[in-house]
Amino acid sequence: xxxxxxxxxxxxxxxxxxxxxxxxxxxxxxxxxxxxxxxxxxxxxxxxxxxxxxxxxxxxxxxxxxxxxxxxxxxxxxxxxxxxxxxxxxxxxxxxxxxxxxxxxxxxxxxxxxxxxxxxxxxxxxxxxxxxxxxxxxxxxxxxxxxxxxxxxxxxxxxxxxxxxxxxxxxxxxxxxxxxxxxxxxxxxxxxxxxxxxxxxxxxxxxxxxxxxxxxxxxxxxxxxxxxxxxxxxxxxxxxxxxxxxxxxxxxxxxxxxxxxxxxxxxxxxxxxxxxxxxxxxxxxxxxxxxxxxxxxxxxxxxxxxxxxxxxxxxxxxxxxxxxxxxxxxxxxxxxxxxxxxxxxxxxxxxxxxxxxxxxxxxxxxxxxxxxxxxxxxxxxxxxxxxxxxxxxxxxxxxxxxxxxxxxxxxxxxxxxxxxxxxxxxxxxxxxxxxxxxxxxxxxxxxxxxxxxxxx
Numbered sequence: 531x532x533x534x535x536x537x538x539x540x541x542x543x544x545x546x547x548x549x550x551x552x553x554x555x556x557x558x559x560x561x562x563x564x565x566x567x568x569x570x571x572x573x574x575x576x577x578x579x580x581x582x583x584x585x586x587x588x589x590x591x592x593x594x595x596x597x598x599x600x601x602x603x604x605x606x607x608x609x610x611x612x613x614x615x616x617x618x619x620x621x622x623x624x625x626x627x628x629x630x631x632x633x634x635x636x637x638x639x640x641x642x643x644x645x646x647x648x649x650x651x652x653x654x655x656x657x658x659x660x661x662x663x664x665x666x667x668x669x670x671x672x673x674x675x676x677x678x679x680x681x682x683x684x685x686x687x688x689x690x691x692x693x694x695x696x697x698x699x700x701x702x703x704x705x706x707x708x709x710x711x712x713x714x715x716x717x718x719x720x721x722x723x724x725x726x727x728x729x730x731x732x733x734x735x736x737x738x739x740x741x742x743x744x745x746x747x748x749x750x751x752x753x754x755x756x757x758x759x760x761x762x763x764x765x766x767x768x769x770x771x772x773x774x775x776x777x778x779x780x781x782x783x784x785x786x787x788x789x790x791x792x793x794x795x796x797x798x799x800x801x802x803x804x805x806x807x808x809x810x811x812x813x814x815x816x817x818x819x820x821x822x823x824x825x826x827x828x829x830x831x832x833x834x835x836x837x838x839x840x841x842x843x844x845x846x847x848x849x850x851x852x853x854x855x856x857x858x859x860x861x862x863x864x865x866x867x868x869x870x871x872x873x874x875x876x877x878x879x880x881x882x883x884x885x886x887x888x889x890x891x892x893x894x895x896x897x898x899x900x901x902x903x904x905x906x907x908x909x910x911x912x913x914x915x916x917x918x919x920x921x922x923x924x925x926x927x928x929x930x931x932x933x934x935x936x937x938x939x940x941x942x943x944x945x946x947x948x949x950x951x952x953x954x955x956x957x958x959x960x961x962x963x964x965x966x967x968x969x970x971x972x973x974x975x976x977x978x979x980x981x982x983x984x985x986x
Contacts, residue, residue, distance in 0.1 A: 570605045574598070600956055604820050611726065611823070622718055662709055666701065670709045673927060675716045677893050682710050684957045691932035725798040726822055726897075732761045735785060736808035736832055737776050741841050743848045750848065755858065756780055757834055758788040761806075765866030766836060767792040771855060778812035779903035785815065786901045786944055790891055791873040799895055808832070818900035836865060884973035887926075887961060890945045899951055899958070902941035907952075909933045915940065915952065920964035922950055925972070929960050948974035 571577055576592035593601075610622045617624050666689070673685045680688075686706040693700040710717075737756040744753050756770040768787035770780050793800050801822040807815060809828045819826045840861040849857065855871060863869035892898045907915050913931030915922040917940060924930045930952065938959065943949035948967035952959045967974045 565609075566605075570602065574601065596956055604817065607821055608823055625718055626715065662701065662705060667709055670706060671713055673929075674710045675713045676927075677896075678958050678961060679717075679896050680959070681957045682707050684954065684959065685710060687954075688927075688929050688932065695932065725895075727798055727800050728823060729800050729802050731802045732804040732806060733767065733788065733802040734759050734761050734806045734829070734832075735781060736829070736834065737772075738831065738833060738837060740837060742844050742854065744851055744854050745848050746851060753854070755837060756784050757836070758784050759834065759836070760802075763866060764836065765868055766862040766870060767868070768870045769858060769862070771851075771858070778810075778814070781807070781812050782814055782901045782903060783944065786898065787870060787874065789898065789901075790944075791870065791877060792868065797891065797894060799897065814900050818897055821897040821900070836861070839865075878976050883975050884969060884971070885946055885948075885976040886973050887949070887963070889976075890943050890949060892943060892945075892951065893961070899941060902944070902951065904939050904941050904953070907938055907940045909936050909938055911935060914965075915950070915962055917942075917950065918947070920947070920966055922952075922962035922964050924952070924960040924962050925968075927960060930962065933959070946974055946976045 567580065572579075574593060576589060578589045611620050613620055614624070619627070669692075670685060670689065673680055673688055674682070683703075686701070686703050689706060690700040735756070735758050737754050739752055739754050741752060743750050751773050754772045754774065754776055756772065756776045757766055758768040759766055768784045768791070770776065770784045772780055789799055789801060799822065801819075801824050804825045804827065805815070805819055806827045806829045808831055811826060811828045816826055840858070843861075844857065859869045859871040863872070887893055892902065905917070907917055909915055909930055910921075911934045913923065913928075913934060915930065915938070922940075933954065936954075939953040940962075941951040941953065943951070946967075948964045950962050952962050963974060
């Protein structure tokens with residue numbers, strides 16, 4: 531097992547050991563520990579504080595290790611996007627400007643001081659990475675430096691299962707970690723690609739049962755209307771109609787629509803600085819808001835003036851579902867100049883009938899995936915996932931075949947029923963596409979929103 535000094539040397543890092551019990555010589559590191567303590571650890575349930583005398587002896591842990599890790603990673607993602615007072619830059623931007631890239635074989639295998647005789651540490655380093663062949667390094671690079679943003683542990687698990695399939699010895703976790711670290715700069719560029727431009731505004735998400743009657747084949751109902759409204763302008767950014775009280779999945783879908791379709795820039799998120807959500811607030815909203823730096827407030831039910839105005843125009847009418855949605859869409863357009871469903875129609879038309887994986891905003895805006903509803907699924911023996919009658923395969927990295935018969939979580943893409951995101955535990959495993967919905971060139975059809983306006 532190589533020492534930290536050997537690994538650091540292999541990555542081009544110089545270590546300066548500090549004397550014990552003298553934290554002032556490690557001020558930068560200790561300051562970050564304080565940041566973690568005050569801004570993260572102290573906010574978690576079960577926190578007892580650093581003082582062993584004052585802490586509550588009866589305190590019990592309330593979070594699992596996986597839950598703590600998830601909150602830690604979310605905090606680090608936010609911290610990387612914050613302006614640092616000393617540098618005037620975000621940590622990611624500072625890293626990209628000052629880090630020196632090295633090829634993987636040069637960084638991990640070759641001697642770092644060619645003019646000097648090889649040292650014992652260099653020999654240890656070369657031995658440490660001797661089992662990493664070029665194909666292995668390329669596969670790790672493909673899995674780790676991907677818009678999916680897989681964790682190192684997931685990359686190591688994929689590599690382990692690949693080795694087991696062919697009867698080979700798997701790479702140790704520390705070796706896989708070392709190789710992944712060599713691609714840190716490229717990985718950081720993907721993380722910084724999750725562009726977030728905060729809006730200095732407040733959005734409100736709520737719902738109420740309308741007085742308008744809607745006739746279906748089974749019955750006549752008065753549906754619920756779920757709205758996402760910009761409180762500064764009173765404009766409706768997205769809406770959903772449900773026969774019963776909206777579920778968490780409806781709230782997530784409405785927020786996704788407001789983020790993706792209400793702005794022309796689909797490749798940059800423009801979340802509000804504050805989000806007021808009618809209780810109960812879905813935990814996925816809270817998690818995504820932490821990534822964006824958005825403040826979330828749980829509020830009680832509130833009557834929307836917008837709904838009251840257009841209800842008065844339709845008193846006594848009985849509508850079919852398509853008429854109902856179309857009239858709501860037109861009312862939104864008259865009130866604020868923006869028709870949410872029409873915007874979704876236009877996005878579908880621009881995508882055409884040959885959508886590709888890169889056309890899905892969730893692929894390059896990872897925080898959007900937090901808003902996708904989750905369902906349980908089982909990987910087939912042949913490495914396919916059957917869901918809603920379609921058969922999904924990972925057409926990029928072909929990793930699903932290493933999970934036969936295992937339970938996973940899927941998150942369907944809002945852009946096309948042909949695409950799903952597959953999760954193993956808390957980490958994304960792959961992006962899969964339905965075989966039946968793919969064209970020969972690898973493209974697939976998008977969703978079509980069947981709510982045409984009259985005359986179109």
